[in-house]
Amino acid sequence: MLPWKRVLRPLAALLLTAAAVAVPATSAQASGAPSSGWNDYSCKPSAAHPRPVVLVHGTLGNSVDNWLGLAPYLKVRGYCVFSLDYGRLEGVPFFHGLGPIEESAAELRDFVDKVLAATGAAETDVVGHSQGGMMPRWYLRFLGGAAKVNALVGIAPSNHGTDMNGFTNLLPYFPGAADLLSKHTPALADQVVGSDFLKRLNAGGDTVPGVRYTVIATRYDEVVTSWRNQYLSGPDVRNVLLQDLCPVDLSEHVAIGLADRIAFHEVANALDPGRAVPTTCASAFS
Secondary structure, eight states, X not given: OOHHHHHHHHHHHHHHHHHHHHSOOSSOOOOOOOSSSSSOTTOOOOSSSOSOEEEEOOTTOOTTGGGTTHHHHHHTTTOOEXXXXXXXXXXXXXXXXXXXXXXXXXXXXXXXXXXXXXXXXXXXXXXXXXXXXXXXXXXXXXXXXXXXXXXEEEESOOTTOBOTTTGGGGGGGSTXXXXXXXXXXXXXXXXXXXXXXXXXXXXXXXXOTTOEEEEEEOTTOSSSSSGGGGOOOSXXXXXXXXXXXXXXXXXXHHHHHHXXXXXXXXXXXXXXXXXXXXXXXXXXXX
């Protein structure tokens, strides 16, 4: 393939995604989280796991599909588990996390309040994939979340943005492309390296006092690039590279959040560090 085709094809795909969601659908059908298993509002946290876990999906995800692996994994280990849909655009069913991230953080705030009221817990733990691992930091910093969240676990989070392997650097060369992203898919524009949103989020440091942070990244991430942009700096931060836990794990951006039991094992360790068991390749079978 000619070099210019390798450059233009991914950029075209990015722009087509924005254009596609801008076209109204004939009917909108919001995805609903399961009414049994997880999102069970009668669940009461145990002494062993006193905090409910809130799962926050990524861009173009939803409260069900993103968590078909991790939610049951945590539920069977005794956690009360909840997930929400956020960042929904009118006329776009199933594919969420596309609205302005500041507004999505307010939706998370309201959902956490709902979970805490139902469970009677004083705090929750938050686990998010991709945008869902970064967006809660706005809630923690600006919307009072630090008083209600004990730990934030980000799986391949877009903490310091993505350049999509350098393709976003080409946006200025395509008149109107950046405006198209900002208008029709605000969350995509917010996650580009150097965006105004990320500058405000990360000004003054990556963390807030009183919250434990864990980042689980994969060397093979092709969406949040460079993968080192996922890492956080500050007190109470643990940055983990999946391949340091299991060198033969080839999971990329999607797989690490949807189906990687090695990553899931490390999530469980982050939620309960007092009972943590070292994560290895064998954790895929535990």
